[in-house]
Amino acid sequence: MGSNPALKGVVATTIAALFAVLTALGVGLPTGVTAESTTTLILQLLTALGALIAVGQMVWHAIQTRYVQVPKDTGPAASSGPGATSGPPKALVALVVLVALGALVSACSPAPGGGAASPSSSAVLQDPRVQLALGCEAYATAAGMAAAAIRAGDVSTEGVQRIKVLRGELGPLCEAQAPGTDLPAVLVRLGAAVSEMTNIVGSKS
Amino acid sequence: MNELVAAALAQGIQAAIAGYRLYQAGQGKTPEQIEASITSIVEASKARAVAADQALDQAIAAAEAAAASSSPPPVSGSSGG
Structure with a gap:
């Protein structure tokens, strides 16, 4: 279509x-x-x-x-x-x-x-665990939409494969939450991958 | 399309809930309350990410299975150069 x-x-x-x-x-x-x-x-x-x-x-x-x-x-x-x-x-x-x-x-x-x-709100927002949790929320949103789009047949075969790669890369990030993680780099990567996943969804031609 | 619309709506609402929970966490009066709220936020986000990740994994597997069943079988005896 x-x-x-x-x-x-x-x-x-x-x-x-x-x-x-x-x-x-x-x-x-x-x-x-x-x-x-x-x-x-x-x-x-x-x-x-x-x-x-x-x-x-x-x-x-x-x-x-x-x-x-x-x-x-x-x-x-x-x-x-x-x-x-x-x-x-x-x-x-x-x-x-x-x-x-x-x-x-x-x-x-x-x-x-x-x-x-x-002040307590500021403290909460500066907590690395919360920041990573918000990044995981972004990933969950993109993953949920991608799953729905794939089930609906709205993602090309190549798009499915690319999403699979992104999932393999990002999924563990949300589960690890290890101390000492380069949080800004992780969040930037999460954001970029979420953006890419969004662009893939609906790209079937 | 209906499934996608429902998914978009659900994700949007969940994102807003996450924002509201974060706002509520900052309203804690004691460090213990704030710490409890942070723990709750982290656990909730992790659970949502894991659930969405599993749903995505299942959708990918189903799409791959469908693609494999619809692709023509390889021609035996051809070397392909």
Whole structure:
């Protein structure tokens, strides 16, 4: 049936929503900055804004792909073309974004007596175990979507093999959580692999 | 497509839950409470990653089995150069 850009948009939106939550929570903030400081607050707002823009772009791309490129005139092509008969994912995309927004709001809402995050929140976020756990959440999200796409036959044979390689590389990372691990490198690798896995899903031509 | 939509919805909600749990962890009043929350987050994320990993493994195995059954058998006696 060809590639499914709308599906890719939904998948990308889901992944982006996860990363929006992670970035808004300040995982990437430099350590040593007090949570109450204005700098931290500004950084959190900026990262949240950037994440929202990224999510918005992906949603817009999904909607554009779904609706704008479909001929609007009547005829056989209009009733059988992509997006003409199957249910549009508009409501789904909106719901996923709303959920992500809810998480963003809760993450950025002022804690009692503190700024965007309380000192204890900052301590939690700087805990290496938590950071790796969030990376594993990203992997779990990508793996879950990849599994569903493969079962639906929406991934090419080559894509399945590449996902298999990525799985073999990333799966053990989440289980090890060994002290002394080069955490930034692991998180970067997790993020890159999640992005690649997202691109593979829906790439069947 | 329905399965994929359901999967996307489920993953999005779970991601948001993870974010909310993290937010809640930071609201702990004592170090013991915070430590307990961190342990809970780590265990939950590990369990979710393992479950998703197993589901992915099964999906890959099924796809490989389907591809193998649909591919033509090798021609015997040909050396291929």
